[in-house]
Each structure stands twice: as structure tokens, then as C-alpha cells.
Amino acid sequence: MARKQEISHAKPAMNIWSGVLFGIGLMALIDEIIFHQLLQWHHFYDLFTPFIGILSDGLLNAFALFALVAGLFMFADIQRRHIAHMRTWTASLFLGLGGFQVFDGIVNHKLLQIHQVRYGVEILPYDLAWNISGLMLLIIGTVLFTQARKHMKPSEAR
Amino acid sequence: MEHANFLPIEIAAALIALAALILYPAGMYISGKKHKKWPFHRFILWSAGVVLAASALTGPLAQLSHTNFTAHMMGHLLVGMLAPLLLVFGRPMTLLMRTLNVRSAKKLSRLLNSRHISFITNPLVAATLNIGGLFLIYMTGLFTMMHMSAWLYALIHLHVFLAGYLFTISLIYIDITTHRYSYMYRALVLILALGFHKVLSKLIYAAPPEGIPKDAGESGALLMYYGGDVIDVGLIIILCWQWYRARSPKMQKTAGPT
Numbered sequence: 001m002a003r004k005q006e007i008s009h010a011k012p013a014m015n016i017w018s019g020v021l022f023g024i025g026l027m028a029l030i031d032e033i034i035f036h037q038l039l040q041w042h043h044f045y046d047l048f049t050p051f052i053g054i055l056s057d058g059l060l061n062a063f064a065l066f067a068l069v070a071g072l073f074m075f076a077d078i079q080r081r082h083i084a085h086m087r088t089w090t091a092s093l094f095l096g097l098g099g100f101q102v103f104d105g106i107v108n109h110k111l112l113q114i115h116q117v118r119y120g121v122e123i124l125p126y127d128l129a130w131n132i133s134g135l136m137l138l139i140i141g142t143v144l145f146t147q148a149r150k151h152m153k154p155s156e157a158r
Numbered sequence: 159m160e161h162a163n164f165l166p167i168e169i170a171a172a173l174i175a176l177a178a179l180i181l182y183p184a185g186m187y188i189s190g191k192k193h194k195k196w197p198f199h200r201f202i203l204w205s206a207g208v209v210l211a212a213s214a215l216t217g218p219l220a221q222l223s224h225t226n227f228t229a230h231m232m233g234h235l236l237v238g239m240l241a242p243l244l245l246v247f248g249r250p251m252t253l254l255m256r257t258l259n260v261r262s263a264k265k266l267s268r269l270l271n272s273r274h275i276s277f278i279t280n281p282l283v284a285a286t287l288n289i290g291g292l293f294l295i296y297m298t299g300l301f302t303m304m305h306m307s308a309w310l311y312a313l314i315h316l317h318v319f320l321a322g323y324l325f326t327i328s329l330i331y332i333d334i335t336t337h338r339y340s341y342m343y344r345a346l347v348l349i350l351a352l353g354f355h356k357v358l359s360k361l362i363y364a365a366p367p368e369g370i371p372k373d374a375g376e377s378g379a380l381l382m383y384y385g386g387d388v389i390d391v392g393l394i395i396i397l398c399w400q401w402y403r404a405r406s407p408k409m410q411k412t413a414g415p416t
Contacts, residue, residue, distance in 0.1 A: 058355075058357035061352075061356055062348075062349045062350075062355075062356060063349050063353070065390065065394060066348065066349050069391070069398050070394070073398040073401065076402060
């Protein structure tokens with residue numbers, strides 16, 4: 001009985017937070033490992049980057065590490081409580097992945113101009129590839145999210 | 159660079175470490191007579207912390223660190239980050255409380271509850287003392303000055319160690335904790351502190367302290383950045399693990415096994 005009660009109290013919020021946090025952390029680290037370290041398209045430190053650029057990078061990286069670990073522990077928590085909703089979680093994961101990608105592509109690259117995807121080349125194709133791939137992840141997340149809500153009982157879909 | 163005579167500091171550091179290695183098991187013995195036996199693994203963690211902190215201040219690594227910037231950074235990671243973490247897991251305050259008689263224990267607990275202690279164990283204050291201190295050392299002339307004055311060198315290393323320890327106990331509650339803050343607040347402070355630690359290592363990479371050649375500064379900064387990452391992830395995991403344990407739902411008999 002108690003368990004049933006818990007399930008009916010299952011709010012998607014924890015599923016969403018866990019998925020989004022994990023997605024953001026994962027994409028931020030993928031970005032750093034592939035583009036900063038393996039391809040070295042934009043660097044560990046770029047000599048012409050202003051202080052605010054390094055500052056936001058440092059805070060973002062610390063947040064990414066935290067988000068990855070915290071997202072996983074939150075997932076363990078909802079599993080333990082039997083309120084894990086895999087469709088909602090997967091949808092949130094994609095929203096986190098795409099959200100970070102588009103945020104990086106629009107805010108960091110274009111508005112703040114902390115760094116670009118690549119230097120010394122025609123930047124437009126890279127920007128398009130970067131943001132469109134991010135947008136596609138966001139769209140996948142949104143589609144999955146509406147599907148997840150259809151699969152929920154009315155009491156859960158709040 | 160003209161160097162001061164660091165021998166007295168090395169001797170002092172060795173003596174303090176020796177005292178820490180003798181007093182702790184003595185405390186274990188006294189505590190064991192009154193209470194449950196003190197777990198031996200905490201002594202291992204404590205000793206590891208003491209030895210690692212001492213190795214940065216006395217012996218070959220300490221001597222190398224005066225001239226080699228990477229060795230200096232290794233010492234910084236040990237004294238300011240890894241050793242405090244290990245020492246906290248040794249739960250020295252809990253052990254101290256158990257060895258003291260009731261009157262002294264009450265006095266100590268009053269001290270821990272005082273306004274000053276409550277101020278500096280606020281995570282944001284502790285983080286500022288820790289990371290802010292590092293900014294002062296590496297971004298001002300302090301780094302050069304400390305190698306010319308043994309007193310300044312001792313003072314700065316004492317600060318790095320104490321601030322690192324304070325930072326650790328303000329974020330993860332292992333030992334006796336008098337003033338508690340929410341996980342969200344501690345998580346935010348941890349992210350800010352880690353972020354600024356990364357920022358500082360990048361600034362050192364770009365412009366090492368006076369008298370440090372460019373390539374030496376770069377390798378030191380890389381060690382600070384990635385070495386810091388390893389310990390930082392450890393802190394994050396411990397904080398999240400404590401959150402996970404605290405949120406454990408009350409085991410209900412009706413909850414069923416599956």
C-alpha cells in the first residue's frame with residue numbers, strides 16, 4: 001500500500017532534473033574532451049581571451065562535473081524510490097544535451113564570443129553544424145517528452 | 159632568486175607531523191577505554207594525510223619545490239587539497255571530544271559554537287579564505303616574497319593548509335559539525351570554488367608568477383588544473399553520496415522487496 005502511494009506521488013520533476021543535469025554535464029564534458037583536448041580547435045587557454053571568458057569557462061566546467069555526478073545520484077535516488085520514469089528521464093537527457101549545445105553555440109560563441117568553434121576558417125558551416133545538431137537534440141527531447149506524458153497516468157503527468 | 163634558509167621550517171614541519179602521528183593513537187587508546195573501540199582505518203587515513211602534508215613541507219619534495227614550479231604545485235595539491243580531505247576522514251575532532259573530560263569537552267563545544275567559528279565555517283567564507291588566498295599568492299608579488307622570507311613561507315603554507323582543511327569541513331560533514339547548511343548552498347559554493355580554482359590555474363598558465371619561466375609555469379598550471387580536477391570530483395562524489403544517503407526513504411515493511 002505504501003509503495004502504491006509513493007508511486008501516485010511520483011512527480012516527474014526529479015526525473016526531469018536528473019536527466020537534464022546529466023545531459024548538460026555529459027555534453028559539456030564531450031565538448032571539452034573532443035573539441036578542446038583531442039581536436040584542439042579551441043584551446044585550454046586562448047591568449048586573446050578576456051578574463052570573463054576564462055571565468056565563465058571555469059565555472060561552466062566545475063558545474064559540468066557537478067551536474068554529471070549529481071544527475072547520476074539523483075537517478076539512483078528515483079530508482080530506489082521506484083519513481084523512475086525512463087521515458088521522461090531519456091527525454092530530459094536529450095533536452096539537457098541539446099540545451100547545452102545550443103547555449104554554447106549561441107551565447108558563448110556568438111553573444112559573449114568567448115571562443116569560436118574553430119579559428120582561421122570560414123566559420124558559418126561550423127556554426128550551422130554546431131547549432132543545428134544541438135537543435136536536433138532539443139527536438140528529439142521534446143518529441144520524447146510529449147510521448148512520455150502520453151504514457152503517464154493522469155495523476156503523474158503534472 | 160635569493161632563497162631564505164628553510165631548514166628551521168623543515169624541522170618544525172617534521173616535528174609537528176611526528177606529534178600528530180603519536181597523539182592520534184594515544185587518543186585512540188584513551189577513547190577506547192571509555193567508548194567503543196575507535197576504528198583502525200581512521201588512523202590509516204589520518205596518517206596518510208599527515209605524511210602527505212609533511213612530504214610537501216619537509217624532505218626531497220619540499221626542497222625541490224623551492225626551485226621547481228611543478229614540484230611546488232604538487233606540494234600545493236597535497237597540503238591544500240588531498241591531505242585535508244584525508245585528515246577530515248580521520249575525524250580528529252570527534253576523537254578529541256572523546257578523549258577530553260566532560261568539563262574540557264564542554265568548553266571545546268562552546269568554542270565550536272561561538273560566533274567566530276560559525277562565521278569561518280560558513281562555506282562561502284571558508285571558500286573565499288581558501289581560493290582568495292591562492293589568488294593573492296599567485297597573482298601578486300607574494301609568491302616571490304615568500305621564497306625570500308622563511309617566516310612568510312611558513313605563514314603562507316600554514317594558511318594554505320588551514321584554509322584547505324576549513325574548506326573541506328565546511329562542505330562535507332564527516333567530523334563534528336556545529337553549523338549546518340543545505341546541500342544546495344554547499345553545492346553552489348563548491349561549484350564556485352572549483353570554478354575559480356580552474357580560473358586561477360589558467361591565469362597561471364598564461365602568466366606564471368615572477369621569476370618562473372613560461373614552460374615551467376605551464377606544466378605547473380596543468381598539474382594544478384587536472385590534479386585539482388581529480389580531488390574536486392572526489393569532493394563532489396562525497397557531497398552527492400551524503401545527499402543520497404540523507405534522502406534514503408524510511409524503510410517501510412509494506413514497501414515490499416521488489
